[in-house]
Amino acid sequence: MLRSLLTASSGMKAQQMQVDTIANNIANANTTGFKKNRLSFQSLYYQTYRNQGAPLGGGAIDATGLQVGSGTEVSGSAMMMEQGQLEMTNNGFDLAIQGPGFFELQMPNGDLRYTRDGAFRRNLNGDLVTAEGAYLNPRVTLPDGITNFTVSPGGTVSYQDQNGQNIDLTTITLARFPNPTGLRAEGGNLLSANESSGQPAALVPGENGAGAIQQGALERSNVTTVEELVSLIVAQRNYEVNSRAIQVSDEMLQTVGQIIR
Amino acid sequence: MNGLTRVANAMVSDEKRLEAITSNLANASTPGFKRRLAASHGEWVGRQGSQEIGLGISERNDFSQGMLQRTGNDLDLALEGEGFFSVEGPRGELYTRDGEFNLTSNGVLVTPEGFPVVWESQAGNIQPTGAPVTVSPDGTVSQGQAKLGKLKLVAFDNQNQLDNTSDGYWKAPATAVRNPATGSVRQGHLEGANVNAIYELVSMITVQRRFEQASQTMTQIDQSYRRLHQSR
Numbered sequence: 001m002l003r004s005l006l007t008a009s010s011g012m013k014a015q016q017m018q019v020d021t022i023a024n025n026i027a028n029a030n031t032t033g034f035k036k037n038r039l040s041f042q043s044l045y046y047q048t049y050r051n052q053g054a055p056l057g058g059g060a061i062d063a064t065g066l067q068v069g070s071g072t073e074v075s076g077s078a079m080m081m082e083q084g085q086l087e088m089t090n091n092g093f094d095l096a097i098q099g100p101g102f103f104e105l106q107m108p109n110g111d112l113r114y115t116r117d118g119a120f121r122r123n124l125n126g127d128l129v130t131a132e133g134a135y136l137n138p139r140v141t142l143p144d145g146i147t148n149f150t151v152s153p154g155g156t157v158s159y160q161d162q163n164g165q166n167i168d169l170t171t172i173t174l175a176r177f178p179n180p181t182g183l184r185a186e187g188g189n190l191l192s193a194n195e196s197s198g199q200p201a202a203l204v205p206g207e208n209g210a211g212a213i214q215q216g217a218l219e220r221s222n223v224t225t226v227e228e229l230v231s232l233i234v235a236q237r238n239y240e241v242n243s244r245a246i247q248v249s250d251e252m253l254q255t256v257g258q259i260i261r
Numbered sequence: 262m263n264g265l266t267r268v269a270n271a272m273v274s275d276e277k278r279l280e281a282i283t284s285n286l287a288n289a290s291t292p293g294f295k296r297r298l299a300a301s302h303g304e305w306v307g308r309q310g311s312q313e314i315g316l317g318i319s320e321r322n323d324f325s326q327g328m329l330q331r332t333g334n335d336l337d338l339a340l341e342g343e344g345f346f347s348v349e350g351p352r353g354e355l356y357t358r359d360g361e362f363n364l365t366s367n368g369v370l371v372t373p374e375g376f377p378v379v380w381e382s383q384a385g386n387i388q389p390t391g392a393p394v395t396v397s398p399d400g401t402v403s404q405g406q407a408k409l410g411k412l413k414l415v416a417f418d419n420q421n422q423l424d425n426t427s428d429g430y431w432k433a434p435a436t437a438v439r440n441p442a443t444g445s446v447r448q449g450h451l452e453g454a455n456v457n458a459i460y461e462l463v464s465m466i467t468v469q470r471r472f473e474q475a476s477q478t479m480t481q482i483d484q485s486y487r488r489l490h491q492s493r
Contacts, residue, residue, distance in 0.1 A: 001276055004283040011287030018290065038332070040361050040373055041291040043284075045427040049277070050319075052422060052434070064321035064421050068277060069284035072291050075373055075428075078361075082333040100393075178366040178389030181334070198366030201390040209392045209405075238289045241458045245283045248469050252279065255476045256272075260483060 001256075003047070003070065004249045010071030011242035014041055017074050018235040025223045026232075033116030033189055034221035035079045036228075042075040078181040079191075084116075084222040086214055093120045093128070095151060096219040099211020101174030101203065102191065105134040112137065114175055114200070116219055117189040122147075132188060140170055153212035155205035174210045175200035268479045274301050274318040275472040281320055282465050285456045293359030293429060294454035295322040296461075321421050327358075327455040329447055335394050336362045336370070339450035344414045344442025345431065347379040348372050354379060355430035356415060356423065358452055364389050370402075374428055378412060385409030398445035414442035 021037050028034040052065035086096050095118030097103070102114035113134065120128045126142040129135055140157055142149060149159040155172040177183060182196030193200060203210035281299040288294040299320045329339050338360030340346070345356035355376065362370050362378060368387040370378040377384070385402050387394060392405030400412040417423065418438035423431040433439070 001279065004276075004280045007280065007283040007287050011283070011289070014287070014290065041288070042359070042373070043288050043291050043294055043425075043427070043429045046425040052424060064319045065424075066277070066318060066320050067297075067425050068280045068320065069288065069297060069425065071284055071287040078334075078363075080332065080334055176390040178368065179364045181336075181363060196363075198364075198389060203390065209390065235290075237458065238286070241286050241289070241462065242283075244462065245279075245286050245465065248465050249279060249283070252276075252469055252472050255473050259476050259479050 001249050001253045003068070005246055007069070007071035008242045008245035008249065010044065010073060011245075012239055014039075014072050014074050015235045015239040015242065019232065019239070021077065022228050022232045022235065026225060026228050029221055029223040029225055029228075031117075031189065031221050032119055032218050033084065034223065035081055035084075035116070036221070036223045037077050037185075038080055039077050040075050041072050044070045044073055046070070079183060079185070080222065081180050082222045084219045086217045087220050088217050090216050092149065092216060093122065094118060094216055094218050095120060095172075096214045096217040097174060097205075097211040098153075098214050099206075099209075100180070101176050101205070101210045102180075102200075104137040104173070104175045104200070104202070105130060105190070106137040106139075107134050111192075113186060113190040113192055114177075114183065115189050115191065118213075119218060134190075136172065138170060138173065140172065142169070151213055151215040153206050153214065155213050171204065172213060173202040174205050174213075176203055176210055177201075264482045265479065268475050268482065271475045272472055272479075275468050275475065277318050277320075278468045279465065279472075282461050282468065285454075285461050286458065289454050289456045289458065291359075291429060291454050292361060292451040293327070293357055294456065295324050295327075295358070296454070296456045297321070298323050322423070322425070323455065324420050325455050327452040329450045330453050331450050333449055335449060336364065337449055337451050338362060338396055338412075339447045339452040340414070340442070340444045341447055341452075342442075342444025344416045344444035347413045347415050348376040348430070349379055350376050350426075350430065350432075353432070355426065355432055357430050359429055360446075361451060381411040381413045383410060396446055396448040398447070400446050412446070414444065414446070416440045416442040416444070 018039055021039050025036045046067045046069050049066040053061050055061055105113045107113055123129045127135055128140040146159045149157055151157050157169040158166050161167055177200050178198035183191040184194050186192050206212040278299040281297045285296040297320050299318055301318050340358055346360055347354050347356055361373055365371055366389055368389050387404055394404050396402050400414050402409045422434055422437050426432050
């Protein structure tokens with residue numbers, strides 16, 4: 001009975017964490033470039049009381065054995081990389097990625113971070129930066145007096161000079177990871193590379209499987225509120241059912257205590 | 262065997278059943294989880310010649326299909342129908358229905374625990390940052406236009422021989438008869454646990470009531486012994 005108490009509490013703990021994750025997804029439903037999180041569950045250790053094929057007496061052998069599981073645990077969380085909807089903003093500094101890949105950012109302290117949030121602005125020196133002042137890497141520096149520039153789907157940044165000449169400035173590259181679901185969320189829409197995600201490859205947008213860049217648009221989060229609410233209901237009910245299992249185990253223990261009157 | 266031992270036997274068997282039920286409920290969100298069915302059965306006990314039937318308990322997996330849930334993740338694979346994915350565990354091949362796979366930086370398809378997925382002949386080399394990966398229902402993996410190989414999908418003549426290991430994998434005895442799987446792979450989906458809360462709750466009520474009855478019986482037997490002692 002004590003085992004079933006612990007087993008049911010492992011279920012409650014896992015569902016609690018599931019609710020936490022769903023709450024975070026819903027809270028970020030309007031966050032630009034946000035990717036929803038998913039928890040993965042796995043079953044815990046199985047207690048083997050009797051092996052398959054064990055003799056049962058009378059010459060019979062056990063066809064199935066007796067193994068009882070000890071509950072569940074959260075084995076990890078993964079970011080779901082599905083494309084979010086593009087929302088047109090008609091602001092030339094807003095860039096969205098259609099397809100896989102991330103913008104590479106260089107933080108003021110030199111660290112590299114990755115994001116799908118392409119709401120850039122221009123700083124005093126003409127560099128494209130995020131709201132927090134992180135540089136787009138490779139750096140894009142607009143010459144003095146230039147406020148109008150275009151970014152092609154292939155990432156080429158160009159502007160028109162005083163004579164109406166098109167001048168190519170640079171090319172924005174996108175970072176792709178072997179295992180993007182393993183990227184570490186750092187808050188502030190930033191992600192960082194680690195052993196699980198692998199090292200990024202800098203790719204030209206639209207080539208070798210990298211997504212294309214869409215200027216004047218932002219990528220919305222890929223959270224579907226309805227889906228999250230349904231998951232929330234399921235998590236809540238699972239939580240309740242597990243708590244009921246704890247209650248039953250407790251009542252059965254109580255019954256044992258009352259055997260001798 | 263006297264009455265008290267028999268009743269105790271029944272109560273222990275109910276306890277084991279409760280453990281199986283709570284484990285099923287706790288795993289209601291575990292992908293690829295197969296619920297465990299506990300069944301009581303008559304068991305021969307006692308010496309040869311004076312055999313009696315006692316109450317034993319055995320457990321097996323209910324391998325019925327779980328609901329497919331769409332995740333939209335290219336490397337989430339679900340099996341519809343019979344079969345298992347095979348993965349290379351630390352001590353030999355393991356089997357699973359949980360297809361939450363990932364890619365390492367070397368292009369190896371692995372489980373969340375890092376066990377490499379087993380391919381039919383030769384492991385396909387996936388370009389980690391290449392074109393999108395597609396998996397056809399028969400388990401053939403392609404990237405862009407290039408066919409990389411086929412995942413090894415295994416079915417068993419007798420699934421009840423499979424041994425549960427932790428982390429949701431099954432181990433097969435060396436003697437198990439392996440066949441090619443008849444089930445098909447659904448990319449971008451995961452198979453949910455086949456746990457049904459209603460069924461488990463009903464079983465839980467049954468177990469609890471039977472347990473109470475057994476304990477009442479035990480009290481009665483105890484009291485009758487007590488009266489017997491007092492009458493002396």
